[in-house]
Amino acid sequence: MRAAVFNEPGSITVADRPDPVITQPTDAIVRVVLSGVCGSDLWYYRGDSPFEPGPIGHELIGVVEEIGAEVRKIKRGDFVISPFAFSDGTCPHCRHGITSACSAGGFYPSNGDGGQGEGVRVPLADGTLVPVPGSGHADETMASLLTLSDVLATGHHAAVCADVKPGGVVAVVGDGAVGLSGILAAVRIGAERLIVLSRNPVRQELAREFGATDIVEGRGEEAIEAVRQLTRGVGADAVMECVGTAQAMQTATSIARPGSIVGYVGVPHEIELPIGDMFLRNVGVRGGSAPVRAYIEELLPDVLEGRINPGRVFDFTTDLEGVGEAYAAMNERRAIKSLLHVGTV
Amino acid sequence: MRAAVFNEPGSITVADRPDPVITQPTDAIVRVVLSGVCGSDLWYYRGDSPFEPGPIGHELIGVVEEIGAEVRKIKRGDFVISPFAFSDGTCPHCRHGITSACSAGGFYPSNGDGGQGEGVRVPLADGTLVPVPGSGHADETMASLLTLSDVLATGHHAAVCADVKPGGVVAVVGDGAVGLSGILAAVRIGAERLIVLSRNPVRQELAREFGATDIVEGRGEEAIEAVRQLTRGVGADAVMECVGTAQAMQTATSIARPGSIVGYVGVPHEIELPIGDMFLRNVGVRGGSAPVRAYIEELLPDVLEGRINPGRVFDFTTDLEGVGEAYAAMNERRAIKSLLHVGTV
Numbered sequence: 001m002r003a004a005v006f007n008e009p010g011s012i013t014v015a016d017r018p019d020p021v022i023t024q025p026t027d028a029i030v031r032v033v034l035s036g037v038c039g040s041d042l043w044y045y046r047g048d049s050p051f052e053p054g055p056i057g058h059e060l061i062g063v064v065e066e067i068g069a070e071v072r073k074i075k076r077g078d079f080v081i082s083p084f085a086f087s088d089g090t091c092p093h094c095r096h097g098i099t100s101a102c103s104a105g106g107f108y109p110s111n112g113d114g115g116q117g118e119g120v121r122v123p124l125a126d127g128t129l130v131p132v133p134g135s136g137h138a139d140e141t142m143a144s145l146l147t148l149s150d151v152l153a154t155g156h157h158a159a160v161c162a163d164v165k166p167g168g169v170v171a172v173v174g175d176g177a178v179g180l181s182g183i184l185a186a187v188r189i190g191a192e193r194l195i196v197l198s199r200n201p202v203r204q205e206l207a208r209e210f211g212a213t214d215i216v217e218g219r220g221e222e223a224i225e226a227v228r229q230l231t232r233g234v235g236a237d238a239v240m241e242c243v244g245t246a247q248a249m250q251t252a253t254s255i256a257r258p259g260s261i262v263g264y265v266g267v268p269h270e271i272e273l274p275i276g277d278m279f280l281r282n283v284g285v286r287g288g289s290a291p292v293r294a295y296i297e298e299l300l301p302d303v304l305e306g307r308i309n310p311g312r313v314f315d316f317t318t319d320l321e322g323v324g325e326a327y328a329a330m331n332e333r334r335a336i337k338s339l340l341h342v343g344t345v
Numbered sequence: 346m347r348a349a350v351f352n353e354p355g356s357i358t359v360a361d362r363p364d365p366v367i368t369q370p371t372d373a374i375v376r377v378v379l380s381g382v383c384g385s386d387l388w389y390y391r392g393d394s395p396f397e398p399g400p401i402g403h404e405l406i407g408v409v410e411e412i413g414a415e416v417r418k419i420k421r422g423d424f425v426i427s428p429f430a431f432s433d434g435t436c437p438h439c440r441h442g443i444t445s446a447c448s449a450g451g452f453y454p455s456n457g458d459g460g461q462g463e464g465v466r467v468p469l470a471d472g473t474l475v476p477v478p479g480s481g482h483a484d485e486t487m488a489s490l491l492t493l494s495d496v497l498a499t500g501h502h503a504a505v506c507a508d509v510k511p512g513g514v515v516a517v518v519g520d521g522a523v524g525l526s527g528i529l530a531a532v533r534i535g536a537e538r539l540i541v542l543s544r545n546p547v548r549q550e551l552a553r554e555f556g557a558t559d560i561v562e563g564r565g566e567e568a569i570e571a572v573r574q575l576t577r578g579v580g581a582d583a584v585m586e587c588v589g590t591a592q593a594m595q596t597a598t599s600i601a602r603p604g605s606i607v608g609y610v611g612v613p614h615e616i617e618l619p620i621g622d623m624f625l626r627n628v629g630v631r632g633g634s635a636p637v638r639a640y641i642e643e644l645l646p647d648v649l650e651g652r653i654n655p656g657r658v659f660d661f662t663t664d665l666e667g668v669g670e671a672y673a674a675m676n677e678r679r680a681i682k683s684l685l686h687v688g689t690v
Contacts, residue, residue: 092579093603098627101603103578161629233448234437258438258446261631264624273618279609279633282443284506285618286606286629 003117004323006056009047012327014320017055020113020121025070028125030082032062033345034146035116036314037326037338038084039176040267045327048269057116058084058108059149061142063345064129065119073126079345080129081148081300082115082122083292084108089127099293102127107289115149116323118342130296134304135345143311143339144303147181148296151337152310154265155181155242156299157290159189162238162263166190171227172212173252174242175203177313177337178265180210182240184308187211191238195230197223197251203336206312220247227255236260241287246271249285256283263287314339348462349668351401354392357672359665362400365458365466370415373470375427377407378690379491380461381659382671382683383429384521385612390672393614402461403429403453404494406487408690409474410464418471424690425474426493426645427460427467428637429453434472444638447472460494461668463687475641479649480690488656488684489648492526493641496682497655499610500526501644502635503585504534507608510582511535516572517557518597519587520548522658522682523610525555527585529653532556536583540575542568542596548681551657565592572600581605586632591616594630601628608632659684 003017020029036059044051064078074080087094087102094102104124113120122128132145144152155178164170170191172179175198183194187210196212197219198204204215216226227236235257241248244266252262253274264287273285302308316335318326319342326338348362365374381404389396409423419425432439432447439447449469458465467473477490489497500523509515515536517524520543528539532555541557542564543549549560561571572581580602586594589611597607598619609632618630647653661680663671664687671683 092577096602096604098602098604101627232437257441257443258633259441259443259636261629268620268624271620273620273630275613275616275618275630278630279613282446282631282633282636284606284629284631285623286627286631288603288624288627291604291627 001118002320003055004057004114004320005054006044006051007053009045012045012056012324014323017117020119022066022068023121024123025068026124026126027068028064028071028074028122028129029066030062030080030120030122031065032060032115032118032120032342034142035060035340035342036146036150037330038150039178042327042331043267043269045331055109055114055117057114059146059151060115060120061146061149062343067125071125074129074131078131079135080131081145081296082120082129083296084150085289085292086111086123086128087293088124094127097291097294099291100289116320116340118320128293130293140309140311141304143314144309146339147310147313148299148303150292151177151313152181152184152299153292153295154178154290156185156295158182158240158242158263158265158287159185160263161261161286162240163261164189164191164238167192168237169193169195169231171195171236171239171255172242173197173239173248174266175200175207176242179240179242180206180313180336181310182242183207183210183212184310186240188302188308195227195236209312220251223251224254238263242266244269250274253278253283253285258282261286265290313337317341346463347665348400349402349459349665350399351389351396352398354390357390357401357669359668362462365464367411367413368466369468370413371469371471372413373409373416373419373467373474374411374464375407375425375467376410376464377405377460377462377687379487380405380685380687381491381495382675383495384523386672387676388612388614390676400454400459400462402459404491404496405460405465406491406494407688412470416470419474419476423476424480425476426490426641427465427474428498428641429495430634430637431456431468431473432638433469439472442636442639444636445634461665461685463665473638475638485654485656486649488659489654491684492655492658493644493648495637496522496658497526497529497644498637498640499523499635500587501530501640503527503587503608503610503632504530505608506606506631507583507585508606509534509536512537513582514538514540514576516540516581516584516600517587518542518584518593519611520545520552521587524585524587525551525658525681526655527587528552528555528557529655531585533647533653540572540581554657565596568596569599583608587611589613595619598623598628598630603627606631610635658682662686
């Protein structure tokens with residue numbers, strides 16, 4: 001099959017790779033229909049985080065082609081969403097709702113395949129995959145379904161971790177696809193006011209479409225001051241940190257009101273949490289890899305029924321052979337997020 | 346009046362100080378009956394945190410002697426608990442329940458008096474002080490009422506921040522008075538299993554009296570391994586960090602199960618939060634100076650009706666002139682916590 005491979009920072013190409021095969025009786029083989037490029041993939045592309053040469057990518061939806069002997073719920077022909085983490089659904093962490101910490105689990109490409117390729121072996125298929133009801137979904141619904149494999153669920157995790165409540169004032173640090181998804185998630189929960197930090201006109205427009213009520217263009221101290229003014233000196237009831245840099249976290253903890261929590265989902269890079277200030281102001285932090293699998297049932301109906309359109313974060317579309325350009329467009333901030341048309345349903 | 350003064354690390358003596366007087370119309374003057382020595386006072390005593398020479402202490406109960414012209418709720422003769430933080434009860438932070446972040450507030454001895462003295466000026470008296478109903482309370486009830494000025498409410502804050510739930514498995518790092526109070530607080534909320542890290546037989550005994558179900562004697566990696574074994578590899582549902590050192594926090598985050606929160610109330614000293622591990626394992630941290638004032642109404646009936654006996658943490662009693670020895674006993678770990686009999690009701 002054809003699949004994207006990471007060669008070295010700055011170089012993602014498409015190569016011939018072995019077709020995935022069932023190796024465990026709980027595996028399924030999924031033929032990929034749509035795949036996405038994640039902000040976390042860019043950390044590797046930029047050389048900011050180490051990554052082994054080989055397959056890459058972890059956002060995908062597709063069709064089940066084959067199942068192992070012990071797979072009971074997932075059937076051949078199912079159109080499925082694959083979360084970026086594999087999970088058995090039965091261990092204490094899965095039952096506690098933290099499927100990304102599954103005792104038996106793992107992450108792409110520890111299975112041997114990356115999500116940016118024609119096919120993947122999915123371990124723990126019954127626990128991991130979620131069949132999508134219906135068929136013949138419109139292109140925009142398909143793009144939105146793809147966001148359930150990571151970015152929408154990750155934005156939702158930020159909102160859950162930040163304890164976003166109906167009627168609350170929420171601040172979102174980060175106008176990337178995760179931050180934008182976080183806006184949708186917070187609006188879904190019922191946030192009344194949504195302050196979004198963004199200096200990019202295209203992203204500001206989508207943020208407003210998703211429900212942002214206030215845009216703050218400054219960075220650092222300027223942004224902190226602006227949010228304080230917008231909240232009459234109080235700070236936000238909940239803050240979502242969707243970047244993962246030291247400055248973003250510093251801003252996030254500073255604009256959080258006493259007693260609130262910063263929900264963070266950007267993979268942290270060289271962040272030192274300001275524990276002295278956090279203690280003085282009673283500001284907590286909570287986050288991590290989203291337990292995507294645990295959130296899909298809750299989010300899927302809103303996507304299928306068109307109440308939210310998270311697929312709008314994809315503003316660059318190509319096919320698998322164009323994957324290098326898909327990364328470059330995001331890296332150069334020409335695109336918010338890239339979509340790969342890999343196969344057909 | 347006579348009052349304790351901090352001279353320099355290792356030296357707390359009693360000196361003549363000016364009697365407190367009303368300086369603001371919202372002030373009250375309280376004659377101190379009982380005062381306590383806090384673990385946070387020891388940071389100054391040991392020279393681990395800077396402290397200006399002068400009055401010290403912030404845990405007290407006493408009788409209102411005088412009130413300012415604008416004090417409406419508090420009356421002369423009221424027997425009151427004074428939280429360690431002053432709060433107006435009307436600002437956004439107070440209304441949000443974080444009275445320790447009151448916009449108009451402050452902390453002893455910013456008012457000019459410390460809690461370890463014969464009298465104090467209490468700013469924002471109507472917002473800060475809580476009258477205790479009844480009279481002629483037994484000595485043990487009096488000691489327990491004193492814990493409502495800080496240590497019991499601080500332990501409760503750790504439990505609230507850690508999101509302790511009925512039926513849960515809770516781990517407590519720290520067997521000092523705060524950790525012990527945290528046990529009481531978690532039991533009150535309904536925790537089913539309470540794993541307490543302690544290597545001191547006297548404290549272990551009190552921990553068990555308060556409701557600890559398991560004692561772990563190791564430190565560091567040994568303690569982490571022991572808690573993992575006790576929880577079948579899962580970790581605790583909620584962790585309370587009641588020390589404030591790097592090792593205690595490291596242990597606390599390591600024994601917290603994925604999806605849980607470490608509630609921390611020990612003033613942090615040279616702690617660097619392990620954000621990479623916290624992210625990977627979805628472990629949050631939340632804490633700070635306890636909003637004591639906001640918790641007293643909830644905790645007071647349990648103290649008055651004897652359902653909990655937090656005053657048991659005081660195992661060294663002296664009078665105001667003995668304050669130096671009260672600090673020394675705690676510093677040398679001869680005492681869990683010291684009580685000063687300063688006046689009579």
